[in-house]
Amino acid sequence: MSRFSHALKGLENRIVHAPFLILGLILLLTLFFASRIPGLKMYSDFADLLPQGHPYIQLHNQIRDTFGGANVVIVGVTVDDGTIFTNDTLGLIHRLTQGVDSLPGVNHNLVSSLTHRTARKVWLTEQGDINSEPYYDPIKHYYTAAELAQMQNDVRANPRIYGLLVSPDLKSALIKGTLNEGALDYRATFDTLQAMRAAEARDGVTIHATGQPALVGWVYSYLGQIMQIFLYTVLIMLALLVAYFRRFYGVLVPLIGITISSIWGLGIISLLGYNLDPLTLVIPFLISARALSHGIQLVERYYYELPNAASAADAARATFDSLFRPGSLGVVSDAIGILLISLGSIPINTKLAYYASLWSISVIVTVLIAVPLILSLLPRPKPLGARDNVLHRLLPAYGASIAKPRVAAVVLAAAVLAYAGGGYLSSWVQIGESEPGSPLLYADHDYNISSKAINESFPGSEELFVIARTDEKGGLKRPEVLQALENFQKFMLSDPELGGAKGVPDLVKQVNRLMHSDDPRWTQIPSDPAYVGGLLFTYMASSPIPGALKEFLNPEETDANLVFYYKDHKGETIRRATYLLKQWINDPANKVEGLSF
Incomplete structure (x- = not known):
C-alpha cells in the first residue's frame, strides 16, 4: 500500500469512528452557509453575458455612455x-x-x-x-x-x-x-x-x-414556472424513491443529503459574492440531482451490507469503505469538468464554473461522508427482503453478457464509430444563433413575433456600431474623413442583408442641402472643414434639446458612431458583417491619415 493510500485509509477510519464529531462539524458549517443564503440575490447582470476582455466589448464599455449601449x-x-x-x-x-x-x-x-x-x-x-x-x-x-x-x-x-x-x-x-x-x-x-x-x-x-x-x-416572468418544474421534478424523484425503497431510510436519508448539499451550494454562491442568474438555474439543479444519486447509491449499498453486518454501524462503515473512494473520484471528475467552463472568457460562465465546481466538490462531505455517518447512528432497519423485478433480472444478465471478450470488442468498436461519427457531424454545427429572434423562446412567442414584425417593416432591430476615431480634436470635420466614412457606409450597404445605415456624413449632407434652399444638388460633403463645423453647429443650434449630436459624434468631434441595421444577430450574419468591415478597413486604398476604426 502506498503512503498516500495508507494516509487515506487512516483518514477514513478516523471519520467513521467519530460520527458525532464529524456530523457536528457538518452541522455547524451547514448553519454557517444557511446564514449566508438570505444575502443571495437572483438577477441577470448584462455585463456577465459579455466577454469583457474582447476588444469589441472593451470598445462598447468605452462608448456606451456617449452613443448608447x-x-x-x-x-x-x-x-x-x-x-x-x-x-x-x-x-x-x-x-x-x-x-x-x-x-x-x-x-x-x-x-x-x-x-x-x-x-x-x-x-x-x-x-x-x-x-x-x-x-x-x-x-x-x-x-x-x-x-x-x-x-x-x-x-x-x-x-x-x-x-x-x-x-x-x-x-x-x-x-x-x-x-x-x-x-x-x-x-x-x-x-x-x-x-x-x-x-x-x-x-x-x-x-x-x-x-x-x-x-x-x-x-x-417565467421564474415561477421554472420553480414549479423544479418542484414537480423533486416530487417525482421523491415518488420514485418511495416506490424503489419502500422504506423510511431510503427516502429520508438521501433527502437529508441533498438538503445539506443545496444549503452548502447556495451559501457558497453568496459567500463568493456572486448572483444566481436565472439563465443558469439548471446547473445547480443538476448538481443537486447528482448529489441525490450518490445518496441513493449509498443507501442501496447500506441495505446490501445489512444482512452480513453485526450492526447498523458496521453496515454503514462497510458502505463508506466500499463507496467513498469511487464516489469521491466521480465527484472530483464532475467538479473538474465543470471548472473547465471557466476557460472561456464570458463572466457568467466563469462565475458558474467557480461556484458550481465548489458546490460539486462539497458533495464529498455533504453526501459521501454525511449519509453513511447518519446511517451509522440510526437504528437497524428491517431488511428489504429479496427483490424480483425486471431490472434485478435484466442487469445481471446484461453485465455477464457485456463482460465477454468478443461482445466487449464489438461494443468498443461501436463506441469508436459513434465517436468518429459525432466528431464529423459536429463540424456542421453552427457557431452562434441559427435563427432570427431569440432561441431562448419558441418561434411563436410574443418576443419573437414582435422581432419578426419589426424587422419586416423597418431596416432591422439589430444595430451594429462601428466607431470611427481621429487622432486630433475636431478631426471628424475634415472632408476626406467624412468622405471615407461615406465610402465605408456604401461598401457595407453592398451586403443584401443590411437594412440600412446612419452616420454623420448623412447628417452633414442633409443640413448642407437644407442651407441651400433644400436643393438636392447640395446633398454633398463640403470641401471646407470650417464649413462642415458650421453645418454641425447649425443643426445643434436648431434643436432646443441638449445633446442633439450625441447619437452621431462625441463633444470633442474625435469619435463618430456609424450605425448599421440588421434583421437578426445570427452567427452567419455577424461573421459576414465582421468580414466586410475588416475587408474595407484593411484595404490600403481606403486609408486616411489620422483616421482609424
Whole structure:
C-alpha cells in the first residue's frame, strides 16, 4: 500500500469512528452557509453575458455612455388599416413614447420616436434663419386632415425619420429607448413595459416590444414556472424513491443529503459574492440531482451490507469503505469538468464554473461522508427482503453478457464509430444563433413575433456600431474623413442583408442641402472643414434639446458612431458583417491619415 493510500485509509477510519464529531462539524458549517443564503440575490447582470476582455466589448464599455449601449427597448406600433397619421394613432404613439421615456434607468437623451421632442422638422426661413419644430405637438390634441397630410409629407422628406422611425408604407412607427447599463432593473422595466402595452391595447392596432431588456424580462416572468418544474421534478424523484425503497431510510436519508448539499451550494454562491442568474438555474439543479444519486447509491449499498453486518454501524462503515473512494473520484471528475467552463472568457460562465465546481466538490462531505455517518447512528432497519423485478433480472444478465471478450470488442468498436461519427457531424454545427429572434423562446412567442414584425417593416432591430476615431480634436470635420466614412457606409450597404445605415456624413449632407434652399444638388460633403463645423453647429443650434449630436459624434468631434441595421444577430450574419468591415478597413486604398476604426 502506498503512503498516500495508507494516509487515506487512516483518514477514513478516523471519520467513521467519530460520527458525532464529524456530523457536528457538518452541522455547524451547514448553519454557517444557511446564514449566508438570505444575502443571495437572483438577477441577470448584462455585463456577465459579455466577454469583457474582447476588444469589441472593451470598445462598447468605452462608448456606451456617449452613443448608447446594447440595452435598447424597441416598441413598434402597427395599424391594420390606413396609416399612423391619424389623431388617435399619433396620440397612442405619444403616450407610448412618454412611457418609454419613463422606464426605470432610461437615458432620456437616447429616446427616439416620431412624437418625441427630438424628432423635429427643420427649415430655412426667407431671412436665412434656421427654424425647427416637433412633428407632433401633444398640447394641440387635434390635427385637421390637411395638417395630417402635411405632417406625412414632412416625415417623408426627412430620411432620419422616414424608414427608420416610420415605416415606408406609413403603417408602423418605432419608439426606441436606451437604458443606462449601470442602473438596469430588468424586472421593473419589463413590468412597466407590459403594463403600458396592456393599457394601450385596442382593436386595429398591434403593439410589439423587443430588445434585450424585453428578452430578459420574459425570462424573469417565467421564474415561477421554472420553480414549479423544479418542484414537480423533486416530487417525482421523491415518488420514485418511495416506490424503489419502500422504506423510511431510503427516502429520508438521501433527502437529508441533498438538503445539506443545496444549503452548502447556495451559501457558497453568496459567500463568493456572486448572483444566481436565472439563465443558469439548471446547473445547480443538476448538481443537486447528482448529489441525490450518490445518496441513493449509498443507501442501496447500506441495505446490501445489512444482512452480513453485526450492526447498523458496521453496515454503514462497510458502505463508506466500499463507496467513498469511487464516489469521491466521480465527484472530483464532475467538479473538474465543470471548472473547465471557466476557460472561456464570458463572466457568467466563469462565475458558474467557480461556484458550481465548489458546490460539486462539497458533495464529498455533504453526501459521501454525511449519509453513511447518519446511517451509522440510526437504528437497524428491517431488511428489504429479496427483490424480483425486471431490472434485478435484466442487469445481471446484461453485465455477464457485456463482460465477454468478443461482445466487449464489438461494443468498443461501436463506441469508436459513434465517436468518429459525432466528431464529423459536429463540424456542421453552427457557431452562434441559427435563427432570427431569440432561441431562448419558441418561434411563436410574443418576443419573437414582435422581432419578426419589426424587422419586416423597418431596416432591422439589430444595430451594429462601428466607431470611427481621429487622432486630433475636431478631426471628424475634415472632408476626406467624412468622405471615407461615406465610402465605408456604401461598401457595407453592398451586403443584401443590411437594412440600412446612419452616420454623420448623412447628417452633414442633409443640413448642407437644407442651407441651400433644400436643393438636392447640395446633398454633398463640403470641401471646407470650417464649413462642415458650421453645418454641425447649425443643426445643434436648431434643436432646443441638449445633446442633439450625441447619437452621431462625441463633444470633442474625435469619435463618430456609424450605425448599421440588421434583421437578426445570427452567427452567419455577424461573421459576414465582421468580414466586410475588416475587408474595407484593411484595404490600403481606403486609408486616411489620422483616421482609424
